[in-house]
Amino acid sequence: MTSSISVDVAIIGGGIVGMSVAYFAAKQGLSVAVLEKGEIAQGTSSRCDGNILVIDKEPGFDSLMSLESQKIIAELTRQLPQPFEYRAPGSLFVCETEEELAAAKMWVDRQRALGLPFRMLDRADIRQESAYFADDLVGGLECASDSTVNPYMLTYALAEGAAAHGAAMHLRTEVRGIARLKGGGFAVDTDRGSWIADKLVNAAGCWAPHLGRMLDIDIPIVPRKGHLIVASRQRPVGLRKVMEFGYLMSKFGGSRRVDEETERYGVALVFEPTESQNFLIGSSREFVGFDTSVRPQVVRAMARRAMRFYPGIADFQVIRTYTGLRPWTPDHLPIVSGVDEIPGYYIAAGHEGDGISLAAVTGKLMSELLTEAAGTCVPTEPLRYDRFREKGA
Known part of the structure; x- marks a missing residue:
């Protein structure tokens, strides 16, 4: 040239x-x-995973911007000739403790005040969502507008x-x-x-x-590393995205009552079923520069965290693990x-x-x-x- x-x-x-x-x-x-x-x-x-989420966004500008993005994505399903595995099943946060449930109620109230489609879930709602959930989960919350794509x-x-x-x-x-x-x-x-x-x-x-x-x-902008597990099992676990409420603490730097390794690697439950009937397990957050190597100890911590919320899926098979770098701002x-x-x-x-x-x-x-x-x-x-x-x- x-x-x-x-x-x-x-x-x-x-x-x-x-x-x-x-x-x-x-x-x-x-x-x-x-x-x-x-x-x-x-x-x-x-x-990465393929979620178009409002549920984990700070109420206000962040969540309203994400809602706008969801609307545009829905329009793109009609504008773009190539399909991209779009689904809009909504998503859930699940809570381990009554303290988390009280914080979740405040989160839902703030989002609903903005007109966003949030609601609280009780123990029975959680059990209806998946038979594999731990019996001691006290409840959670739902955002009905959340969607997913193949990124x-x-x-x-x-x-x-x-x-x-x-x-x-x-x-x-x-x-x-x-x-x-x-x-x-x-x-x-x-x-x-x-x-x-x-x-x-x-x-x-x-x-x-x-x-x-x-x-x-x-x-x-600084790279923030995250691990993901691609897994499968013979029987389906759930039909939509699930995260622990503690994910917010991991994302925004709050404190949680978890073991040292879970805290060190920023591990929090993320469960996402895919269109191919497999599912993704996350997540982790680490500042380690541009290192993209898979660390077995982080994968183990993520698997343990998943089984704390889904004790009935201990027989899942790991298909592969991988990492990605997320561009973090302060x-x-x-x-x-x-x-x-x-x-x-x-x-x-x-x-x-x-x-x-x-x-x-x-x-x-x-x-x-x-x-x-x-x-x-x-x-x-x-x-x-x-x-x-x-x-x-």
Whole structure:
């Protein structure tokens, strides 16, 4: 390639967030190039569960943004030609103690005050959900709107949808340098040629800080490692997503009464049935850099935690285990924003474990920012890049 290709928008990153941005931007008529150093969904998007959740979101902006993403995902089932195993069965939190149940009641009251479809569950409700639950679980809560997808298939469906609107996908194309142009815009140098873009979207997830440094931008994203177990058994365990209420403590850094190993690895029950009749068991949370090795001691801790809530599934068979890196930010919200000091530079990253949940609303919001739309699908203030500077982060 001897000359540069000019586009309205260059998107760096071919995961679910990058492909969602590409789809919605191309749909708005912008010329789009996606630059991905590997394959589509090669990173975090293929190493995660597939939940579009409101149940675990802080009541307020977080939960309302997630509800908007659920609505957009439902629309995408009609807009995208490729299916992506969409189901909307709702999801559950289960509680171990009366103290957790009291906290769950406050959580439900706050969500219901916002008009969200939450309700409390008693012991009988929990037993009806699955015969394999432990007898001492005191209750829980439900969010009826929660849905699930195959994240790999959704990423590809978005990519195909973006391509149908004219977006160009450049895989196995690693960005080596980014420079600002005097007249505005950016020159993006890769190992397979160069691009000129009026606007640039950094959608590289855990690797977003690396790209930010090319223009001296400090992006406060750190990889947070998570393990998953893919398992099976002859008889089905349950029909929808289940988490322990203590998952919130693990996610947001609260204290729990658990054994030392469970606490050390940030382990909390996540159970998710798949369309193929297998199920996923999670989860763990560790700050260990970019180490993606599977650690048997973490897998054991996750299996023990699953059997505490489901003692009747001790005969499950492990099909495989794997890890993924989640792009963590200090306030647990993504960055979906322009960078004021560099006009035309945007960030769509930092979703931690909510990349699948928030990919749709992120793509739509970013397309609105790129086209300078009069209004946006969700408020932009909580997602601004410069919020960390204001907090001294």
